[in-house]
Amino acid sequence: MTYFIDRRPNAKHKSAVNRQRFLERYRKHIKRSVEEAVNRRSITDMERGEKISIPAKDISEPVFQHGQGGARNIVSPGNKEFLQGDKIRRPGGQGGGGGAGEGGASNQGEGSDEFAFTLSREEFLEFVFDGLELPHLQRKPLKSLEEIKMVRAGLARDGVPSRISITRSMREAYARRIAMRAPIKRALKEAQEALAAEERKDPVLRNPARIVELKAEIERLEKRIEAVPFIDTYDLRYHQLAAQPQPSSQAVMFCVMDVSGSMTQNHKDIAKRFFLLLYLFLEKHYEKVELVFVRHHTAAREVNEEEFFYSRETGGTIVSSALNLVNKIIEKRYPAGQWNLYVAQASDGDNWDDDSNICRDLLVKQLMPQLQYYAYVEITPHDHQSLWHEYETVAAQFPERFAMRQIVDAGDIYPVFRELFKRRLSQER
Template sequence: MTYFIDRRPNAKHKSAVNRQRFLERYRKHIKRSVEEAVNRRSITDMERGEKVSIPAKDIAEPVFQHGHGGERSIVAPGNKEFVEGDKIRRPDGQGGGGGAGEGGASNQGEGMDEFAFTLSREEFLEFVFDGLELPHLQRKPLKSMEEVKMVRAGLAREGVPSRISITRSMREAYARRIAMRAPIKRALREAEAALTAEERKDPVLRNPARISELIAEIERLKKRIEAVPFIDTYDLRYHQLQAQPQPSSKAVMFCVMDVSGSMTQHHKDIAKRFFLLLYLFLEKHYEKVELVFVRHHTTAREVGEEEFFYSRETGGTIVSSALTLVNNIIETRYPPNQWNLYVAQASDGDNWDDDSGTCRELLVKELMPQLQYYTYVEITPHDHQSLWQEYENVAAQFPERFAMRKIVEAGEIYPVFRELFKRRLSQAG
């Protein structure tokens, strides 16, 4: 005999479903508040939540109330203004509250504040990166057997309780009860029919011993039917899981930043904020994305995250050194047939004139055939220089996979970022 006892504790955060329903209902208001928060705070402060306010009038719902019907006669003690037959004017405002629900000042000294609540870090980042993704993410061939997914592989009679199939177990129990009870019920019907036939005989011909025997047999058969268990260990069925190899969807993002002498501290701060936003975006949505940080002036070096953002090293500007280094890293560590490759570059556009053509050649012949997406952000209030012009030629040859935008002030980082990584309806890699 097997018994099912549900000892699962009540789940925590019981209002989680209602909270998600509320966030979805007022998504427009919340998203507007999140965008204002992104423009207001620094990108390094993006990981905390945000307090969001919704006007009370937008969350008000109609309420049906039972009114007083017919004619009413009342006596108001201390009345000095009205006499019998006068009509009393309905109070202004909602529900006769003298301005309640308007959210503003009232001469009644009453009002209603905006509804305020706090978004968690996960909810805040979900709204920040809503509708964004890595463009042209492709499924690559199998890299190794390490990347697997557990999938269901039928049912078995043995397994762990967490994988029990309730529906199939109950079906097996029902079939077993039918099979075990069928011959007993058939014998019971025959015994009851024999007892009825014996009782209908003439009293002289009736056999009392036979009647007692049939009654005992009927009681025995009924007990056998009741003894058939509702569910037995034999009935239990368990879901079986097996490891199924999965195609690799790994990606690597190359963050390339110009740290030459022409890059002022203001330019570097904007570039750092752009890459920090990019890092949070990748961390939020993609678990299998690697980051490679490349700094360059006259020479390029692969550095760690700390040095990438905070090192004070500077020099001239040769952008091709960074592109060459990126290409070498791809050849040695990230085969294009196994990785999705992305590059994000931030610069002020200043470069040696002769080097800009070299950059175009490197991109067209070496990098772009291997990359899924390349983004170039130019941080400058001035006119575009030779590097931008050469990159326009690259964008003309790869319109779907090469994007370039200009940023002047820090407030433009988030809109530009959303434009660069907005979700596309159709993706071609």
């Protein structure tokens, strides 16, 4: 028998197993509290956990107790006041004192506040990004043989005990026992039949020596059957493992942010918070996702993470410069046959005259045939401009792989993010 012992270190006076059971049981309530917490706090403050509360009534446990009335003919252990047959006075009123939530002041009864506890950073992010994933993530052809997986490659008679195949070993042992016992059992049956025939003969014709000889033969054959081992080292079979190259599910996310003069500081803060939420989501759920940061005004540049979030460079607006740069980077470093390609773009929708048409053509003819998914968020409380309308044309041609949403204020960031990256049931695997 195999025993599994959980040796993960726990905090003092805490049980990891019980905590996980609690989080799973009240997932619905905790998720609602987490969503309220995300809307309250700054997205830039997502790195720490959160203290959340659950109404006490939602964590009450069902209990069984005796109701009013009914015939009871027992006396509970420890009772020193009543004897069998005594009648107990019915309690007056409507039960005990009022608890929390009952109106009116009272000099009796006890209440309970909401149940509060603290989620760790990992637990908090788990609830924040629950049900989200990169859309249309696919297995791509091999880029190299670096990603391998050990898979079973048949059975062998030699191996280590940890890889023994119990089912196959027992099957081999059973087949061996049948094969070794079969001729002995046939000889035993013949001897038993001969003994029975000899004993049925008339006492005058019966041969005592023959009877003794048959009984000795039967005893010898029965011992031979018992001597056949239940399992032998010859029966053991072991699983063999072989290194098998695996298709790579590597992906790259292009973060494209408009930093032109029309983007106010509030717009830029919202865009940075959106991309920070995206960064945390990818860091939490995926190991092989690269990020490419692109800032643009009249010209686009690939920058590092620090410059992407904190540079103060600004200028006019030509969105097509960013799309052209993304396309060049894909051709140079991330061929579509080997990478899952994603783009997330944030802009206020303002663009140079006639450039929106160029953006539409770039997307339809060059980018979208290569991309798995394109997410566009427009940060503006005003009416949409030409860029939005041209993107609507792209969305109509690629409804499953092009999504666009509007963000008015910081409170829209998290709901829009969940809508863009929610898990799709029909997604290809």
